[in-house]
Amino acid sequence: MGDLLYNITDWMRGTFLLDWAFWMQETGFSLFMVENFWNVPIAQAIHILSIAAAFGATLMLVLRINGRAGAGLSMEQVSARFVPWIRWGLLVIIISGMTMIFAEPVRNMINAVFWIKMIVLVLMVLVSLKYVGSVRAKALNSGAAWQASGSAKSTGWFIIILWCLIMVCGRWIAYVPV
Amino acid sequence: MMYPEPTNIWESIEYSSLGISIAESTWAFPTLETLHVIGLVTVLGTIFVMDLRLIGKASTNSSVTRMTKDTLPWTWAAFVLAAITGTLLFISKASSYMINPYFLVKMSLMAIAGLNMLYFHFVTYKNVAVWDNASVMPAGAKFAGYTSLFFWIVIVFCGRAIGFTLGIYY
Numbered sequence: 212m213g214d215l216l217y218n219i220t221d222w223m224r225g226t227f228l229l230d231w232a233f234w235m236q237e238t239g240f241s242l243f244m245v246e247n248f249w250n251v252p253i254a255q256a257i258h259i260l261s262i263a264a265a266f267g268a269t270l271m272l273v274l275r276i277n278g279r280a281g282a283g284l285s286m287e288q289v290s291a292r293f294v295p296w297i298r299w300g301l302l303v304i305i306i307s308g309m310t311m312i313f314a315e316p317v318r319n320m321i322n323a324v325f326w327i328k329m330i331v332l333v334l335m336v337l338v339s340l341k342y343v344g345s346v347r348a349k350a351l352n353s354g355a356a357w358q359a360s361g362s363a364k365s366t367g368w369f370i371i372i373l374w375c376l377i378m379v380c381g382r383w384i385a386y387v388p389v
Numbered sequence: 390m391m392y393p394e395p396t397n398i399w400e401s402i403e404y405s406s407l408g409i410s411i412a413e414s415t416w417a418f419p420t421l422e423t424l425h426v427i428g429l430v431t432v433l434g435t436i437f438v439m440d441l442r443l444i445g446k447a448s449t450n451s452s453v454t455r456m457t458k459d460t461l462p463w464t465w466a467a468f469v470l471a472a473i474t475g476t477l478l479f480i481s482k483a484s485s486y487m488i489n490p491y492f493l494v495k496m497s498l499m500a501i502a503g504l505n506m507l508y509f510h511f512v513t514y515k516n517v518a519v520w521d522n523a524s525v526m527p528a529g530a531k532f533a534g535y536t537s538l539f540f541w542i543v544i545v546f547c548g549r550a551i552g553f554t555l556g557i558y559y
């Protein structure tokens with residue numbers, strides 16, 4: 212596994228990604244991120260807090276769909292409460308994440324685990340958008356007696372697993388051999 | 390590899406066979422950190438949901454007791470995961486952590502956040518029936534919610550600061 216990831220990273224060194232990383236490193240914003248000792252830890256703390264907000268909201272939504280939380284509330288009420296937190300949370304995750312990429316462009320752009328993380332992130336967002344839309348539509352059509360199907364219940368847990376996988380990659384960006 | 394003779398309890402912990410195996414392993418520390426992150430974002434995420442209900446800013450269509458039932462089992466389960474993995478991380482570098490001010494502040498704030506929660510559950514919560522469905526929360530519940538939000542945000546900052554300052558104090 213380590214060898215495979217290293218080979219992918221090594222291949223990336225020969226692509227345009229390296230030029231991009233070097234360009235990012237020369238920007239004033241990149242300099243700003245590294246010249247103050249506290250900028251990166253603060254960006255990481257904001258990153259973690261927004262993950263907590265969006266992941267916690269996703270968990271509550273999935274629990275409602277699985278009948279394990281939000282008893283007595285309709286899917287519309289639960290979505291109105293938690294979907295904005297997932298959206299805004301994701302926005303803050305992406306902005307704080309980008310500041311961290313600019314702080315260490317080469318470590319991130321030339322890193323197989325970083326790109327696996329990005330692919331899983333995009334997959335998670337696309338699956339979540341389609342999933343929440345279709346579950347809400349079904350719940351609206353069925354009225355108060357609505358019960359999620361077995362596949363809707365398990366897709367919810369699949370999204371939680373994707374979130375966890377993204378976090379696994381996030382931590383291992385720092386440890387994978389580059 | 391030879392390790393020096395421990396001169397205090399923290400070094401004894403660090404140079405224990407468990408501490409050495411975690412510190413010498415290439416995968417143990419990052420794996421524990423990963424599980425720690427998954428645990429702590431679940432703790433924080435569910436605490437935020439509860440705190441926002443307590444300050445009356447969100448979920449006012451749910452009763453406070455309902456919110457507690459929905460979130461607390463997850464908060465506790467994830468806290469156990471974060472505490473176990475956190476302890477194992479600590480064991481592998483005990484003396485470096487014990488000299489790090491951010492680690493000491495983080496542990497103190499977690500103790501205070503715990504006391505805040507105990508006070509809320511055993512004192513403020515006693516007459517929850519009166520304000521269970523209210524959208525405007527009593528001062529005690531609001532206080533518990535706002536202080537909890539504040540403490541946990543600072544705890545996350547300290548947690549990240551530890552990673553950047555471990556080893557610079559001695």
